[in-house]
Amino acid sequence: xxxxxxxxxxxxxxxxxxVGEGLxxxxxxxxxxxxGDTVTDGQVVCEVETAKAAVELPIPFDGVVHExxxxxxxxxxxxxxIIAIDVAPGSGxxxxxxxxxxxxxxEEPEAEAxxxxxxxxxxxxxxxxxxxxxxxxxxAPAAPEAAAVAAAVQAELNGHxxxxxxxxxxxxxxxGAAGGRxxxxxxxxxxxxxxxxxxxxxxxxxxxxxxxxxDVHAAxxxxxxxSExxxxxxxxxxxxxxxxxxxPTAVPDSARETRVPVKGVRKAIAQxxxxxAFTAPHVTEFVTVDVTxxxxxxxxxxxxxxxxxxxxxxxxxxxxxLLVAIKRNPEVNAAWDEANQEIVRKHYVNLGIAAATPRxxxxxxIKDAHDKTLPQLAEALGELVATARDGKTSPAAMAGGxxxxxxxxxxGVDTGTPILNPGESAILAVGAIKxxxxxxxxxxxxxxxxxxxxxFDHRLxxxxxxxxVLADVAAILEQPKRLIxxx
Numbered sequence: 001x002x003x004x005x006x007x008x009x010x011x012x013x014x015x016x017x018x019v020g021e022g023l024x025x026x027x028x029x030x031x032x033x034x035x036g037d038t039v040t041d042g043q044v045v046c047e048v049e050t051a052k053a054a055v056e057l058p059i060p061f062d063g064v065v066h067e068x069x070x071x072x073x074x075x076x077x078x079x080x081x082i083i084a085i086d087v088a089p090g091s092g093x094x095x096x097x098x099x100x101x102x103x104x105x106x107e108e109p110e111a112e113a114x115x116x117x118x119x120x121x122x123x124x125x126x127x128x129x130x131x132x133x134x135x136x137x138x139x140a141p142a143a144p145e146a147a148a149v150a151a152a153v154q155a156e157l158n159g160h161x162x163x164x165x166x167x168x169x170x171x172x173x174x175x176g177a178a179g180g181r182x183x184x185x186x187x188x189x190x191x192x193x194x195x196x197x198x199x200x201x202x203x204x205x206x207x208x209x210x211x212x213x214x215d216v217h218a219a220x221x222x223x224x225x226x227s228e229x230x231x232x233x234x235x236x237x238x239x240x241x242x243x244x245x246x247x248p249t250a251v252p253d254s255a256r257e258t259r260v261p262v263k264g265v266r267k268a269i270a271q272x273x274x275x276x277a278f279t280a281p282h283v284t285e286f287v288t289v290d291v292t293x294x295x296x297x298x299x300x301x302x303x304x305x306x307x308x309x310x311x312x313x314x315x316x317x318x319x320x321x322l323l324v325a326i327k328r329n330p331e332v333n334a335a336w337d338e339a340n341q342e343i344v345r346k347h348y349v350n351l352g353i354a355a356a357t358p359r360x361x362x363x364x365x366i367k368d369a370h371d372k373t374l375p376q377l378a379e380a381l382g383e384l385v386a387t388a389r390d391g392k393t394s395p396a397a398m399a400g401g402x403x404x405x406x407x408x409x410x411x412g413v414d415t416g417t418p419i420l421n422p423g424e425s426a427i428l429a430v431g432a433i434k435x436x437x438x439x440x441x442x443x444x445x446x447x448x449x450x451x452x453x454x455x456f457d458h459r460l461x462x463x464x465x466x467x468x469v470l471a472d473v474a475a476i477l478e479q480p481k482r483l484i485x486x487x
């Protein structure tokens with residue numbers, strides 16, 4: 001989609017692009033430029049987080065940054081203008097940037113008549129339609145107060161609580177100015193909507209009557225007892241309440257909880273898991289296997305000169321074992337097409353690896369893993385893990401998976417019942433490898449043992465097929481020479 005517009009010969013605007021596959025919004029994590037900075041074609045200007053990954057956005061032209069439309073921490077719809085660039089600096093006085101949308105944001109702006117003959121410049125002025133709507137300011141605070149308001153609101157958008165005022169503020173009626181619309185930022189309005197809170201009923205504590213997240217959470221929390229009334233309310237001189245002043249202040253119940261907005265990767269995880277769990281009928285089978293020989297093979301491969309420079313671990317051999325099992329049972333590598341009522345057989349394997357990152361669970365996949373040699377597979381696994389750890393996994397790297405491996409053993413867990421990645425037919429969970437007593441050649445000996453769990457979509461994978469796949473993986477890990485004889 002087109003991500004830039006031209007408001008005049010001098011100014012261009014850059015819109016939030018669809019950096020994934022049909023994504024509708026992204027959160028601005030960090031701005032790398034500020035108004036007045038010079039930028040060049042291809043220069044990264046910001047980092048955004050979509051429902052799938054964090055992505056850096058380059059600007060597609062040269063110029064000087066005129067305006068940043070949204071602060072860090074704001075979720076912006078795809079297609080909205082996020083930055084304006086002066087592509088012909090020095091050709092005259094540039095119009096002032098649009099008013100800070102953080103100060104008095106609204107969702108439904110009031111109409112304002114435009115004087116005839118006004119030359120259109122940036123979006124939000126003149127005859128050009130604005131993609132970021134603003135309400136005319138009804139009164140600006142004094143310069144020092146305006147700076148304090150901006151700082152408080154910016155801190156709130158970045159997820160930091162605004163500093164508490166030295167004295168109880170004068171609270172305008174209905175959370176707004178002179179009976180007007182309650183003042184709140186877009187994220188706060190969205191939070192109130194999600195919690196079912198009417199902003200007109202919320203008592204604001206922010207500067208100049210701005211409603212904060214804490215105000216919304218307080219309104220959503222159960223009403224505290226009379227003895228826990230906030231200090232801002234002017235206490236009536238009732239003699240019966242005098243003893244309360246000598247007792248420790250009770251901690252409100254709301255202070256014992258923290259509410260985290262569901263967005264970005266976490267939102268995508270929730271939607272995907274709910275969609276998968278309640279769409280595909282899951283079946284999970286388990287097998288416990290002696291992997292002592294596999295662990296010996298891993299130790300030998302680490303010393304092999306052909307594997308120099310790549311990471312060798314049990315996951316590598318397990319991945320290769322699953323690929324061989326799929327080759328022996330190709331019907332398992334399929335997808336269910338509900339719209340066309342068809343089973344889509346895949347003649348390739350894009351092997352997903354579930355990875356825990358600071359932003360949440362992601363499942364990037366190794367494209368055409370079935371065609372890779374063991375050294376190539378090891379190299380691809382290493383790159384996948386490093387990229388995920390750095391938070392640089394692209395949406396394309398997470399698209400098109402066919403089967404997945406999740407290694408819960410790294411957390412010391414024996415096994416689990418994994419949920420399918422949407423659109424895939426199977427997922428293999430690998431448990432912790434532990435030294436356990438095991439009957440080997442008629443005698444009880446300490447052996448390295450693990451438990452495997454395979455979940456599959458029972459619409460297209462019958463119990464027999466699923467059992468064969470799991471049994472093949474276990475047989476290879478017990479006797480790794482089958483990687484050669486079966487391949």
